[in-house]
Amino acid sequence: MTVSLGRVLRKATVTVLAVLWLIPTWLLVVNALVPAESYSGSPHWLPQGFGLFDNMSQAWDKANLGPAFGNSLLYSAVSALAAAVLAAGAAFATVVMPVKRPALWFWAIYSGTLLPLQVFIRPLFLSYAHSSLYDTQFGLVLIYTAVAIPFAFFVMRNYTLTLPREVVEAARMDGASWWRLFWQIHVPLTRSAMIAVFVFQFVAVWNDLLFGITLATSRNIRPIMAALADLQGNYSNVGPPVVLAGALLVSLPTLVLFFAAQRFFVSSLKIHS
Amino acid sequence: MSTSTTDRPATGGRGTPPTGEKHRTPVRHGWPARHERLTAGGFLAPAVLLVSLLLLAPFVWTVHRSFFADTRTSPFSWFDNYTRFASDPALTRSIQNTLLWVAGTVVLPFVLGLAIACMTDATRFSRLARLCVVLPYALSGSAVAVVWNFMLTTDGAVNQVLTAVNLDSFAQGWLLTWPGNTVVMIIANAWQATGVAVILFLVGLQSIPPETLEAGSLDGAGAWQQFRHIILPQLRPVSIIVIGMSLVNGLKSFDLIWVLTQGGPGRATETLAVSMYNETFLELRPGAGAAIAVVLTVIVLAASWLYLRRQLDVKGG
Numbered sequence: 388m389t390v391s392l393g394r395v396l397r398k399a400t401v402t403v404l405a406v407l408w409l410i411p412t413w414l415l416v417v418n419a420l421v422p423a424e425s426y427s428g429s430p431h432w433l434p435q436g437f438g439l440f441d442n443m444s445q446a447w448d449k450a451n452l453g454p455a456f457g458n459s460l461l462y463s464a465v466s467a468l469a470a471a472v473l474a475a476g477a478a479f480a481t482v483v484m485p486v487k488r489p490a491l492w493f494w495a496i497y498s499g500t501l502l503p504l505q506v507f508i509r510p511l512f513l514s515y516a517h518s519s520l521y522d523t524q525f526g527l528v529l530i531y532t533a534v535a536i537p538f539a540f541f542v543m544r545n546y547t548l549t550l551p552r553e554v555v556e557a558a559r560m561d562g563a564s565w566w567r568l569f570w571q572i573h574v575p576l577t578r579s580a581m582i583a584v585f586v587f588q589f590v591a592v593w594n595d596l597l598f599g600i601t602l603a604t605s606r607n608i609r610p611i612m613a614a615l616a617d618l619q620g621n622y623s624n625v626g627p628p629v630v631l632a633g634a635l636l637v638s639l640p641t642l643v644l645f646f647a648a649q650r651f652f653v654s655s656l657k658i659h660s
Numbered sequence: 661m662s663t664s665t666t667d668r669p670a671t672g673g674r675g676t677p678p679t680g681e682k683h684r685t686p687v688r689h690g691w692p693a694r695h696e697r698l699t700a701g702g703f704l705a706p707a708v709l710l711v712s713l714l715l716l717a718p719f720v721w722t723v724h725r726s727f728f729a730d731t732r733t734s735p736f737s738w739f740d741n742y743t744r745f746a747s748d749p750a751l752t753r754s755i756q757n758t759l760l761w762v763a764g765t766v767v768l769p770f771v772l773g774l775a776i777a778c779m780t781d782a783t784r785f786s787r788l789a790r791l792c793v794v795l796p797y798a799l800s801g802s803a804v805a806v807v808w809n810f811m812l813t814t815d816g817a818v819n820q821v822l823t824a825v826n827l828d829s830f831a832q833g834w835l836l837t838w839p840g841n842t843v844v845m846i847i848a849n850a851w852q853a854t855g856v857a858v859i860l861f862l863v864g865l866q867s868i869p870p871e872t873l874e875a876g877s878l879d880g881a882g883a884w885q886q887f888r889h890i891i892l893p894q895l896r897p898v899s900i901i902v903i904g905m906s907l908v909n910g911l912k913s914f915d916l917i918w919v920l921t922q923g924g925p926g927r928a929t930e931t932l933a934v935s936m937y938n939e940t941f942l943e944l945r946p947g948a949g950a951a952i953a954v955v956l957t958v959i960v961l962a963a964s965w966l967y968l969r970r971q972l973d974v975k976g977g
Contacts, residue, residue, distance in 0.1 A: 404772070411796070411811055415807050415810070429815055430816065474707060476704075476707065480701075485700075495712065496708060496711050499711045499715040502719055503956050504914075505914075507722070509941075509953075537715075616919050619809065631807070637802075638799050638803045
């Protein structure tokens with residue numbers, strides 16, 4: 388009797404929580420579907436008509452989401468890839484190679500992830516302005532890569548520590564150079580960790596807003612979240628369905644990645660812990 | 661949980677390269693060692709250079725900047741920028757908000773995440789329920805802000821529901837008055853952040869050996885007693901990570917506040933992370949902005965220590 392009562396209570400609590408959680412998601416989807424011109428001024432709770440693609444294309448045009456979308460794809464892919472490779476190299480050096488003072492190098496790289504971004508932005512803004520990196524794609528790729536490296540390094544290093552050393556030693560004795568060893572043995576061995584790092588950092592760069600609004604300003608350079616913030620700023624002009632469709636649109640790549648690479652997400656969280 | 665960090669053949673392994681070298685010494689002398697160090701430097705250099713030029717140098721510069729006045733000529737001003745925390749009401753409010761955020765982002769995702777992870781099981785219903793909670797985690801802070809703006813604006817969903825159930829008196833401009841606006845943003849943040857706590861707690865639950873639970877139920881422990889005396893103590897390591905992560909994320913949260921209120925109205929919803937941006941780029945007080953950044957850094961480092969401490973001995977740092 389008590390057991391079943393407990394079970395019923397538990398199920399009820401879970402249901403209530405799940406429904407509460409679902410409401411904003413539900414409203415996001417339903418109201419992004421409502422054709423913008425037939426939006427009545429108060430939120431819809433049930434789907435009515437299908438204006439999703441219209442709304443998305445309106446958002447795409449009005450907030451210049453197009454170039455921003457391409458930019459963010461570039462920034463996220465290049466920075467995440469560069470960070471994964473450079474971090475793998477640094478982890479290789481500190482763990483596999485007989486380098487002096489590995490702890491010093493560890494902290495020299497890892498410390499970057501402990502600091503809040505606010506502590507970097509003004510000096511970066513000034514030096515970017517001086518060196519004409521301000522408002523350039525290269526400048527943004529550079530800072531996103533630098534910000535992604537410390538945590539990527541942490542994950543890669545932890546993963547590298549678990550690898551058997553015999554493979555490397557055998558290859559060394561066969562006279563393979565460190566460079567060949569890295570690309571032909573180490574990279575394939577650490578591939579799963581590198582994918583986890585890539586996915587994780589891709590999402591982090593894609594979702595960034597702070598650097599996007601401080602180190603870029605023009606519409607054909609700024610990343611996607613800066614464009615979304617801009618669209619939200621025009622909330623009363625363009626109307627809720629368009630803004631919500633825009634939010635949905637910019638979230639699609641990370642949603643897809645999240646579900647496609649759920650395994651990697653979980654494993655990168657595990658490595659983090 | 662920490663398989664990857666704990667079993668490390670490298671401590672013993674760090675001694676191995678010299679033995680490997682011993683095999684090679686007949687072939688190569690003197691310069692191979694230096695050559696090796698150069699190669700290692702080549703592998704390290706890009707990461708170290710990028711981090712030190714783009715992150716560590718700006719950090720040092722900001723600390724330095726925080727001791728100089730706001731004007732362009734910038735005379736050395738000791739701790740003047742820091743004393744502003746006591747005198748400027750906007751910054752006092754910012755500190756209060758930051759404390760609220762820390763409390764809210766630690767308690768809400770922790771309690772809700774633990775509850776959902778423990779109360780669900782492998783059934784289809786449970787997995788669906790968990791999916792509902794984890795889903796928002798895939799959204800960005802900016803997208804979450806858009807969704808919650810839709811919920812909270814004057815003609816938004818929350819007020820619509822309140823009016824529909826004849827609670828008009830509770831309908832209000834949720835983002836307009838303090839402290840309500842900070843509280844609803846903390847709830848919006850919890851809506852997003854609980855997902856990761858659920859995932860982490862599930863991982864932690866999987867690492868509990870089922871025998872201990874069976875032993876507990878054989879001894880006649882009820883569900884609550886099992887949770888209290890068997891599950892909870894074994895989730896301690898995960899709990900520390902969840903708390904540490906939420907704490908640091910709460911302190912760093914910027915996107916949500918920026919897109920929802922830009923720290924307004926009248927700087928009422930700023931946290932330190934937002935105040936730093938406002939002081940530096942909108943109020944054009946770089947000295948004050950730098951001081952805020954430094955204070956934020958100190959708090960973040962102290963909070964990180966909470967969960968880093970466990971990993972330090974493992975790292976050999």
